[in-house]
Amino acid sequence: MRLIREFEEHCLEKALAGTIVGGIHPYIGQEAVAVGVSAHLRADDVITSTHRGHGHVLAKGADPKRALAELYGASTGLNRGRGGSMHAADVGLGIYGANGIVGAGAPIAVGAAWAARRAGHDDRVAVAFFGDGALSQGVVLEAFNMAALWSLPVLFVCENNGYATSLPVDRGLAGDPVRRAAGFGLTAAAVDGMDVEAVAEAAGQAVAACRTGAGPHFLECATYRFHGHHTVEHLMGTKYRDDDEVAGARARDPLTRQRARLAPEAADEVDAEIAALIAEAEAFASSSPGSDPRDALDYLYAGTVPARPGA
Amino acid sequence: MPSLSYVAAVNRALRDEMARDERVCVLGEDVSQGITGLTKGLADVYGTGRVVDMPLSEQAFTSLATGAAIAGQRPVVEFQIPSLLYLVFEQIANQAHKFSLMTGGQASVPVTYLFPGSGSRSGMAGQHSDHPYSLLAHVGVKTAVPATPSDAYGLLLSAIREPDPVAVFAPTLLMGASEEIDDGDLAAVPLGSARVCREGTDVTVVAVGHLVPIALQVAAALAGEASIEVIDPRTVYPVDWETLGKSITRTGRLVVIDDSNRMCGFGSEIAATAVEEFGLTVPPMRLSRPDGAVIPYALNLDHALLPDAGGLVGAIRAVLR
Numbered sequence: 001m002r003l004i005r006e007f008e009e010h011c012l013e014k015a016l017a018g019t020i021v022g023g024i025h026p027y028i029g030q031e032a033v034a035v036g037v038s039a040h041l042r043a044d045d046v047i048t049s050t051h052r053g054h055g056h057v058l059a060k061g062a063d064p065k066r067a068l069a070e071l072y073g074a075s076t077g078l079n080r081g082r083g084g085s086m087h088a089a090d091v092g093l094g095i096y097g098a099n100g101i102v103g104a105g106a107p108i109a110v111g112a113a114w115a116a117r118r119a120g121h122d123d124r125v126a127v128a129f130f131g132d133g134a135l136s137q138g139v140v141l142e143a144f145n146m147a148a149l150w151s152l153p154v155l156f157v158c159e160n161n162g163y164a165t166s167l168p169v170d171r172g173l174a175g176d177p178v179r180r181a182a183g184f185g186l187t188a189a190a191v192d193g194m195d196v197e198a199v200a201e202a203a204g205q206a207v208a209a210c211r212t213g214a215g216p217h218f219l220e221c222a223t224y225r226f227h228g229h230h231t232v233e234h235l236m237g238t239k240y241r242d243d244d245e246v247a248g249a250r251a252r253d254p255l256t257r258q259r260a261r262l263a264p265e266a267a268d269e270v271d272a273e274i275a276a277l278i279a280e281a282e283a284f285a286s287s288s289p290g291s292d293p294r295d296a297l298d299y300l301y302a303g304t305v306p307a308r309p310g311a
Numbered sequence: 312m313p314s315l316s317y318v319a320a321v322n323r324a325l326r327d328e329m330a331r332d333e334r335v336c337v338l339g340e341d342v343s344q345g346i347t348g349l350t351k352g353l354a355d356v357y358g359t360g361r362v363v364d365m366p367l368s369e370q371a372f373t374s375l376a377t378g379a380a381i382a383g384q385r386p387v388v389e390f391q392i393p394s395l396l397y398l399v400f401e402q403i404a405n406q407a408h409k410f411s412l413m414t415g416g417q418a419s420v421p422v423t424y425l426f427p428g429s430g431s432r433s434g435m436a437g438q439h440s441d442h443p444y445s446l447l448a449h450v451g452v453k454t455a456v457p458a459t460p461s462d463a464y465g466l467l468l469s470a471i472r473e474p475d476p477v478a479v480f481a482p483t484l485l486m487g488a489s490e491e492i493d494d495g496d497l498a499a500v501p502l503g504s505a506r507v508c509r510e511g512t513d514v515t516v517v518a519v520g521h522l523v524p525i526a527l528q529v530a531a532a533l534a535g536e537a538s539i540e541v542i543d544p545r546t547v548y549p550v551d552w553e554t555l556g557k558s559i560t561r562t563g564r565l566v567v568i569d570d571s572n573r574m575c576g577f578g579s580e581i582a583a584t585a586v587e588e589f590g591l592t593v594p595p596m597r598l599s600r601p602d603g604a605v606i607p608y609a610l611n612l613d614h615a616l617l618p619d620a621g622g623l624v625g626a627i628r629a630v631l632r
Contacts, residue, residue, distance in 0.1 A: 046378075046382065048378075077415070078415070079413060079414050079415040079417070080415030080416070081415070082412050082413055082414070082415045083413045083414055083415065087413040087414070089413075089414045089417060090417070091381065091414060091417040091418040092417070096378065096381055097410070097413070097414060099406075101401060101405060101406070104374065104401070104402075104405075104406055106371075107370070107371040107372070107373075107374035107375050107377075107378065107402075108374050108375070108377050108378035108381070108406070109378060110371070110374075110375050110378060111374060111375035111376060111377060111378025111379040111380075111381075111382065112378040112379065112381065112382045113378075114375060114378070114379055115378065115379035115380075115382035115383060115384045116382060118336070118360070118361075118379075118384060119382075119383060119384075126378075138370065139370045139371050139374065139402075142366075142368035142370060142371030142372075143371050143374075143375075145366060145368065145371075146365075146366060146368060146371055146372070146375065149366065297412070298412075298416070299411050299412045299414075299415055299416035300411065300412045300451070301411060301419070301453075301474075301475045302411055302416070302419035302421075302474035302475050303419075303453075303473050303474050303475050303502075
């Protein structure tokens with residue numbers, strides 16, 4: 001959690017300064033979800049992620065140096081500077097990418113789980129992370145149906161941070177997420193997404209059940225993002241949450257809560273380790289070469305197609 | 312010589328590739344029954360674990376194929392009608408197609424999208440009559456429109472073996488077509504390779520899909536009047552510019568006939584490139600559906616909007632004038 005928090009604070013600063021172009025969707029406040037779930041995942045398990053993907057990508061094991069380099073558009077980045085914040089991926093680690101379309105990763109995760117079963121990897125799990133807004137996307141509900149029909153090992157993790165961009169969840173979502181998922185035949189539960197141990201406990205049970213063939217699970221994690229939907233909100237002064245509400249959530253900061261459970265020396269040790277990692281990532285990313293504009297369309301196809309120039 | 316139908320050729324390609332490569336699977340609605348004919352009998356041979364009937368969830372199963380492909384499978388997704396492309400455009404154009412570049416080449420998405428019964432189906436009206444291959448060509452998804460059974464076989468084979476997403480459109484008006492060919496002569500046809508169907512020296516006619524046999528009939532009928540070269544690009548993306556360019560430069564005259572809507576359609580692209588690069592001696596002609604066409608129900612209205620032999624004769628005569 002500390003790594004995600006520090007990485008994101010660093011990115012926030014760099015996005016507001018313009019070093020990171022396109023801005024970011026900060027995950028700050030939601031770290032317990034990515035960490036609690038990923039604690040139970042192996043390198044060969046698959047995840048699909050959201051716009052707000054840094055936390056998932058780091059928790060699944062991506063190299064923070066290359067993750068930061070990606071945000072700097074460097075050729076050393078996870079995606080060689082072609083994906084940036086919204087598409088960060090490390091396919092070798094089962095990270096099938098953050099995604100710029102809400103809910104789009106859910107059926108991709110179902111496909112990965114289906115493929116794993118076809119290939120005989122019955123205990124491989126796919127996790128689809130998405131926000132509360134994605135529960136209004138038909139494709140997510142279609143994915144629930146298919147995973148349940150075929151009893152696939154998929155864990156659907158809904159990070160309910162209360163807002164779909166600026167739309168409060170009670171103005172965008174009819175009914176209750178857990179009951180909705182249960183209606184499709186998923187084993188569904190809700191958990192305090194601001195408590196990493198609570199998430200880890202619930203996710204651990206769900207992942208273990210998935211691995212043993214119990215079919216898809218759904219976990220609603222009640223969480224909160226401390227910052228805006230996107231860094232543009234800072235620049236535009238957009239405000240749709242009152243200060244008391246944000247302060248109330250900050251009082252439940254998952255990092256503070258977890259720190260209280262650790263010996264102070266151990267927590268300090270983690271802090272020091274993470275500070276060094278972030279400094280190392282910054283040094284790596286800021287000294288990495290960019291890409292040659294003549295190579296802008298490299299990787300468009302795996303097979304050869306000579307693209308004609310536009311001008 | 313034995314006769315091979317278009318539908319049987321597609322079915323044979325699927326059967327052969329499934330036998331050759333364990334990773335190839337077929338996903339779609341009614342595929343175990345083979346309602347369109349293309350997948351008929353495959354479930355009996357390969358089982359419903361590889362020929363998988365999907366719920367009516369086109370968006371989800373299109374992306375399911377993406378996830379499965381990244382994870383190492385080679386899915387072929389069959390769509391019952393071509394207009395379903397509009398429903399799954401996000402999943403093809405925005406997810407599958409972009410994955411390789413956005414991840415810096417970490418993985419590609421070897422999915423084949425099969426659109427049987429594409430184009431007007433005579434009386435099926437507005438939502439079942441489109442022939443939307445130009446849309447995928449515009450986006451940059453590799454797209455084939457085979458005009459013969461042997462090309463249907465060979466292009467589908469290449470599509471399945473390609474590491475990138477590839478769409479294959481099987482035109483309605485060819486689904487009943489047959490060709491005299493020995494099974495042993497069937498072979499993969501590389502994407503991006505045009506076929507010169509008839510050689511000629513006065514004018515180049517580029518025709519797509521079911522319009523290829525029509526162009527050949529017209530060329531034969533006008534043989535006393537002009538020497539007409541007929542070229543089938545076979546894939547509308549990528550385009551075999553080398554073969555097209557050689558022909559058009561030699562004849563100096565071009566007519567394109569394709570079943571796209573006129574605005575931003577495939578014919579526009581061929582005509583524009585010919586004007587820019589191939590030294591035309593007269594302006595090119597395009598035959599297509601009208602701008603933004605929606606096919607009406609009444610048959611005479613349906614047929615009125617489609618490019619046909621009569622229009623082609625007029626266009627050839629116009630460029631020869």
